């Protein structure tokens with residue numbers, strides 16, 4: 001006969017393990033995304049489409065409107081900083097790679113490029129005195145001169161459209 005006293009702790013441990021594994025499985029993870037779109041002020045977009053109240057001196061709420069019409073709220077990090085402060089980037093069609101967080105449309109930018117006539121362009125800032133490359137506009141860390149925006153076509157390999 002099986003002794004229940006010895007069996008039950010094993011069952012309890014098994015139950016804990018199973019429920020633990022289930023919890024990990026259910027834990028929500030950010031979605032990796034790659035999207036084409038343009039920088040927009042989300043408040044202005046919502047004003048235009050849904051009559052959101054808007055003042056001329058409102059603080060812009062920046063986001064990306066993807067080519068398929070979805071809006072993503074842009075989180076400000078060192079990698080996305082340039083998109084907030086360099087208005088020249090607002091004119092470009094961007095190819096953005098990043099993460100969208102669970103139950104939200106909050107977008108963390110990991111990298112971005114621009115695309116023009118099917119050609120991808122690398123975007124970065126550069127000090128040609130010190131040969132230093134940065135991800136955001138501002139003054140060079142080394143010589144303090146302002147860095148310049150560089151938009152450089154990627155090599156021809158990257159022109160092959162991804163499936």
Ligand SMILES: [Zn+2]
Pocket residue numbers: 041042043044058059060061
């Ligand atoms: Zn605005």
Ligand SMILES: [Zn+2]
Pocket residue numbers: 127128129130131132140141142143144145
């Ligand atoms: Zn410099």
